[in-house]
Amino acid sequence: MDHGRRPRGGLEQQVLAALAGAPGPLTPAQVRDRLDGDLAYTTVMTVLARLTAKGILTRVRAGRAYTYRLIGDEAELTARRMRRLLDAGGDRTAVLTRFVGTLSADDEQLLVELLTAAESSTEQG
Structure with missing residues (x-):
């Protein structure tokens, strides 16, 4: 086992x-x-290219190079990751049931409020 490797x-x-x-x-x-650490420039470029391909970053030409920035804030990135995991899972009902089962009472109440607000805005719009 290589202990020098980063986690996935x-x-x-x-x-x-x-x-x-x-x-x-x-x-x-x-x-x-x-x-x-001492990362190769090409390693950083590979990671930036992968994150851009995933829709997490955007790049803009600045002279001879590109600059990179996040497409959204941390909350948006986390929501995208959660959505990607949900889409990759098999049984959506089981995944969501287990997820809700791990929430604190406060988080569960917040989720109910957010779902109610989303439903209301959908009905109005």
């Missing part, structure tokens, strides 16, 4: 954190400078 998705999370903490879009070199 760990580097993506580090790149996302670097971009989230930045005051604006970053070049791959700037992302690399914000990360711990």
